[in-house]
Amino acid sequence: MIRPKLFMALLAGVVLLASGAVAPAGADVIKVGVIAPFSGPFAIWGKQFQDGITVYQAQHGTQVDGQTVEFLYRDSGGPNPDVAKSLAQELLVRERVDYLGGFVFTPNALAVAPLIDQSQTPTVIFNAATSAINARSPFFLRTGFTLWQVSVPMAQWAYDQGLRAVATSVSDYGPGLDAEAAFASAFQARGGVVVDAIRMPLSSTDFAPFMQRIKASGADAVFGFLPAGPPTYAFTKAYNDAGLRAAGIGFLGTGETDETTLDALGDAALGLNTAYHYSAAHPSSVNKAFINALALHDPRAVANMASVGAYDGAHLIYEMVAAAKRDGPGAVAAAKGLAWESPRGPVLIDPETRHITQNVYIRVVDKDATGRLFNREFATIEAQPDHGWNR
Amino acid sequence: MGMVFNIALDGLSYGMVLFMISVGLSVTLGLMRVINLAHGGFALLGGALMHGLTFQLGWPFALALPVSVLSVTLIALPMEYVFFRPLYGKGDLTQVLATIGLTFLMIAFVNWLYGSALLGIPLPPSLRGTVDLGLRTLPVQRVAVIVTGMVVLGALYGLIERTRFGIWLRASVDNRAAAEALGINTRWVFAATFALGAGLAALGGVLGAELMPIEAYYPLRYLVVILAVVAVGGMGSVWGAWFAALGLGLIDTAARYALPDFGTIFFFAALIVVLALRPQGLSGRAYDV
Numbered sequence: 001m002i003r004p005k006l007f008m009a010l011l012a013g014v015v016l017l018a019s020g021a022v023a024p025a026g027a028d029v030i031k032v033g034v035i036a037p038f039s040g041p042f043a044i045w046g047k048q049f050q051d052g053i054t055v056y057q058a059q060h061g062t063q064v065d066g067q068t069v070e071f072l073y074r075d076s077g078g079p080n081p082d083v084a085k086s087l088a089q090e091l092l093v094r095e096r097v098d099y100l101g102g103f104v105f106t107p108n109a110l111a112v113a114p115l116i117d118q119s120q121t122p123t124v125i126f127n128a129a130t131s132a133i134n135a136r137s138p139f140f141l142r143t144g145f146t147l148w149q150v151s152v153p154m155a156q157w158a159y160d161q162g163l164r165a166v167a168t169s170v171s172d173y174g175p176g177l178d179a180e181a182a183f184a185s186a187f188q189a190r191g192g193v194v195v196d197a198i199r200m201p202l203s204s205t206d207f208a209p210f211m212q213r214i215k216a217s218g219a220d221a222v223f224g225f226l227p228a229g230p231p232t233y234a235f236t237k238a239y240n241d242a243g244l245r246a247a248g249i250g251f252l253g254t255g256e257t258d259e260t261t262l263d264a265l266g267d268a269a270l271g272l273n274t275a276y277h278y279s280a281a282h283p284s285s286v287n288k289a290f291i292n293a294l295a296l297h298d299p300r301a302v303a304n305m306a307s308v309g310a311y312d313g314a315h316l317i318y319e320m321v322a323a324a325k326r327d328g329p330g331a332v333a334a335a336k337g338l339a340w341e342s343p344r345g346p347v348l349i350d351p352e353t354r355h356i357t358q359n360v361y362i363r364v365v366d367k368d369a370t371g372r373l374f375n376r377e378f379a380t381i382e383a384q385p386d387h388g389w390n391r
Numbered sequence: 392m393g394m395v396f397n398i399a400l401d402g403l404s405y406g407m408v409l410f411m412i413s414v415g416l417s418v419t420l421g422l423m424r425v426i427n428l429a430h431g432g433f434a435l436l437g438g439a440l441m442h443g444l445t446f447q448l449g450w451p452f453a454l455a456l457p458v459s460v461l462s463v464t465l466i467a468l469p470m471e472y473v474f475f476r477p478l479y480g481k482g483d484l485t486q487v488l489a490t491i492g493l494t495f496l497m498i499a500f501v502n503w504l505y506g507s508a509l510l511g512i513p514l515p516p517s518l519r520g521t522v523d524l525g526l527r528t529l530p531v532q533r534v535a536v537i538v539t540g541m542v543v544l545g546a547l548y549g550l551i552e553r554t555r556f557g558i559w560l561r562a563s564v565d566n567r568a569a570a571e572a573l574g575i576n577t578r579w580v581f582a583a584t585f586a587l588g589a590g591l592a593a594l595g596g597v598l599g600a601e602l603m604p605i606e607a608y609y610p611l612r613y614l615v616v617i618l619a620v621v622a623v624g625g626m627g628s629v630w631g632a633w634f635a636a637l638g639l640g641l642i643d644t645a646a647r648y649a650l651p652d653f654g655t656i657f658f659f660a661a662l663i664v665v666l667a668l669r670p671q672g673l674s675g676r677a678y679d680v
Binding site for chain 1 (some may be wrong): 393397401404405410466491502506507508509510511513514521527528530533548563601602603604607608611612613616643644647649652654657677
């Protein structure tokens, strides 16, 4: 006889708790759920995102038109579409968030597409860089970049520098193949020749064999794409060690010299050319203010594309809240065509793709006065859209 | 001809890196029968210490290397006493669970200390250049790894086969009770061997860092490669680990030259073939040297 009583008591407790939990979310708190890795090998992404958002809120306050904007963080680990989906479900149903953000990996972003369609929740992608994502739901917006967006300008710039024969060398997975296709199509469209297209296994640790192959291919330069971290480290080391630099074979990259790995690369990185949308050394007052605020928040923090992606993501969410509060479709409509000055330069949300149109900078790794390595931007290719949208 | 030479050279240097990071596990696993999945953790500790000393404090490489390796060896002694001693003779599953748990602790420690970014270890100018071999060049750092690998191979062979300590060790492993009856301090022998394995892991971690850079998740990222070398080589066999590392290094390198699109399939195919034909690994006996 105790059991039913106990059950009823529990039920009453749960109902009380649930109603208590829901009540404060009612009035003027707008919740934003951020799904990103906060543990495991990719935990640095979560930290970079959180840094960017914290800095934005420190600069602009937590109030938008009398509404408090509150960010809730959820740990997705690595590329786990199932986990990402259930976290999104929990955020939407239990926490009743009005916006979603984050997403480092394409599969994680794709997994939530049906959910945000149903709940009409604007979802700002801070990183996941496959062009196909935004086509999956009208509620996706992106403040990161796509591989097409940075690889096409790289190819065009390389051709303009007089390079005619390039070998591509990419990690054999989705984004790598995107980068390979983007570079090859733009380079060939200008009249250049891709002399060798190497797809390297994701688990490669020794890149010397690929370097010898590139050397033998007769290329003027190598275009590479690998996931940031240990692979890019070993790849750039191998580029120097195998004597490609000494042989005058150019290096064309994108995110290989990311600020979070640059210190570890050391002097071997000096002189490497990359095309990318953000350098922590971007010379503008907005970027200086961002860097200073970041240092104030955490002296050890490093500004990179992930923190600026989240910073601009927070800005976009603030603008949407100001324009439409909790009205999802209204918020997305308000975001279309929105332009602002980001730490990376002038940006615009493309009304058709809902992806960020931005400058792509050609950079070279250089040393500053204190001897620290940084990406020096020396050429600007203005207002690049997502070149991969119609592929 | 040039391609065969390239494969041989790159395979040899890659194989030596594999040998350096896995020989310590071969010693502890084969001689002490402890499945120490935390082996990579000791390499991580060595690498993180090296990063702190050289990158942050500006110590010279030549001084920081012995200090890091020795520190890890000394850290391993109390850990052996507290953590590993109760595991000797326990079931495989107990050992696997306990040591993988220890690995997570080590990862969390380094993550807490340095975050999950790459931990660079600046090379001294003397190791930075390249050596011209006529047909092509080879980084000095690789040459140093090859030479160190050969020295470690020779030293381990000498230690286990030609010294009194080696006799004690083999006796303790063979029959602990009889060895103790003969007056051998088996506790001390095991502790010293375990510390030696940890020190070798640290040395391999630091020297192999040009290919497998140190970061918090190092122990898990390269666990499969390390275990593959030890399994193919035959547990406890220093020569076996050497042959296995070189063979796997050559196969993997040849595949990358000729058929990069096939990925790492040849590496694992070789692993499967060897283990199907010789489940005990290349070396026949359990504590053969």
